[in-house]
Amino acid sequence: GAGVSQSPSNKVTEKGKDVELRCDPISGHTALYWYRQSLGQGLEFLIYFQGNSAPDKSGLPSDRFSAERTGGSVSTLTIQRTQQEDSAVYLCASSLTSDRYEQYFGPGTRLTVT
Amino acid sequence: KNEVEQSPQNLTAQEGEFITINCSYSVGISALHWLQQHPGGGIVSLFMLSSGKKKHGRLIATINIQEKHSSLHITASHPRDSAVYICANTGTASKLTFGTGTRLQVTL
Numbered sequence: 001g002a003g004v005s006q007s008p009s010n011k012v013t014e015k016g017k018d019v020e021l022r023c024d025p026i027s028g029h030t031a032l033y034w035y036r037q038s039l040g041q042g043l044e045f046l047i048y049f050q051g052n053s054a055p056d057k058s059g060l061p062s063d064r065f066s067a068e069r070t071g072g073s074v075s076t077l078t079i080q081r082t083q084q085e086d087s088a089v090y091l092c093a094s095s096l097t098s099d100r101y102e103q104y105f106g107p108g109t110r111l112t113v114t
Numbered sequence: 115k116n117e118v119e120q121s122p123q124n125l126t127a128q129e130g131e132f133i134t135i136n137c138s139y140s141v142g143i144s145a146l147h148w149l150q151q152h153p154g155g156g157i158v159s160l161f162m163l164s165s166g167k168k169k170h171g172r173l174i175a176t177i178n179i180q181e182k183h184s185s186l187h188i189t190a191s192h193p194r195d196s197a198v199y200i201c202a203n204t205g206t207a208s209k210l211t212f213g214t215g216t217r218l219q220v221t222l
Binding site: 035 | 147149156157158159162200202209210211212213214215
């Protein structure tokens with residue numbers, strides 16, 4: 001079946017612009033995660049959705065970052081007033097439910113802020 | 115604070131060698147994940163385990179809950195195993211906390 005998909009695969013934007021990144025999880029997966037992989041920084045957690053529960057936003061680096069998940073499926077990560085330090089690969093993952101299930105990663109969106 | 119440490123950071127091996135990558139973590143966990151990332155490629159989940167040992171082909175993952183330690187072994191290594199291997203765990207929350215990764219290069 002289809003895996004996790006993300007769009008766009010690459011995004012170049014000017015500093016100060018807003019961007020939206022999209023994630024389509026595997027059908028039936030109730031848990032959805034956003035991570036960021038910065039050059040030389042490794043992977044870090046951003047936000048986690050589980051079903052209809054309030055999302056865990058503890059990893060969002062600033063209030064310029066927000067995410068929503070509509071209808072328990074597709075998720076959008078929005079970065080407002082982008083800064084150069086936001087340049088990274090943004091990864092989405094989904095799992096059947098939380099915690100004890102394997103996470104399946106999307107291919108990522110490479111964001112470059114010029 | 116949930117911290118995950120991996121060793122070594124870089125590893126070069128010749129084809130056929132047995133490889134071990136180690137992972138230590140600081141807090142009790144619900145699950146330990148081993149992930150693989152090829153250059154320019156996406157991330158693939160290799161194992162998720164909460165106790166004991168799992169095997170898939172030439173890959174073996176073990177975990178010692180009491181010692182807060184996990185190892186990933188690759189038997190009969192091959193150049194196609196060259197990748198970054200990342201250890202991650204889920205602590206009290208479901209989000210993953212990642213190690214810094216081990217870059218493996220297997221040469222002919």
